[in-house]
Amino acid sequence: MAHWLFKTEPDAFGIDDLVSRPEQSEFWDGVRNYQARNFLRDEVAVGDDVLLYHSSCKNVGIAGLATVVASASADPTQFDPESKYFDPKSSPDLPRWFGVKIRHVETFPEVLSLKRIKTMPGVVNLPLVKKGHRLSIMPVGDDEFDVLVAAARASDVD
Template identity: 45%
Template sequence: MNYWLLKTEPSCFGLADLQQRPDQREPWDGVRNYQARNLLRDAMHVGDQAFLYHSSCKVPAVVAIVAIVRAGYPDPTAFDPQSRHFDPASDPAAPRWYQVDIQLLRPLRRPISLTELRQRPELDGLELLRRGSRLSVQPVAERHWHAIMALEDAGNAR
């Protein structure tokens, strides 16, 4: 199993929205970065797990765990002129953009803030903490996954 972090702006689509979806399942669409696209298309597999991370908000934080329930497939929003993710250069015969489907496994018992993550030396090397990192789909090393999971019950205690 691989581990991931999926960034989302809760003002656009967040944990509360995912909780309201049928079966708490949603296509992870609209990603328009080639590096992230390659991960969606080539590296994410059914059964992988990901942290759902709220970004561009008052308190950026890891808020939930989701599962990848459908591997990468062409993102239909790229072909839809009515979609805000429309890409007129994208061709259905040779798709440029991909998506996966995710399903909520569970919300975290408490959000784990970016500030808290930055304070943890065991998370050194986590892509999210790298200066200038803006990638919306990020791999998470197994050791980082377990370290973040341990924080869920640890609170801010060190």
């Protein structure tokens, strides 16, 4: 089992939206970066943990935990001309973009802020805290995952 961090903008889709869905699950669509797509298509697997990270908002940071419940399949938004994620170069026979289905596991008491994450000695290898790493999906090491989840569950989150 692997661990991942998925970034999302909560005004478009956040952890509360995931909780409100039937079965508290949703297909993770709209990824339009080739490296992030490759993670989804080739590495993210059923049973993997997902840290849901809210970005481009007032409270930037890790908001909760999800799990992958369905492996990669073609992102249907790439075929819909009405979608902002439409890709005219994609076809059902040769899709370019993929997504996975995730299910809500836990909403943390407060968002574990990026500011705090950057000060945590146990997460120095996390791409999120390195300059120039802006991927919407990134791997998280076992030890880093444990440190982040423990901090997010603690009552002194800032």
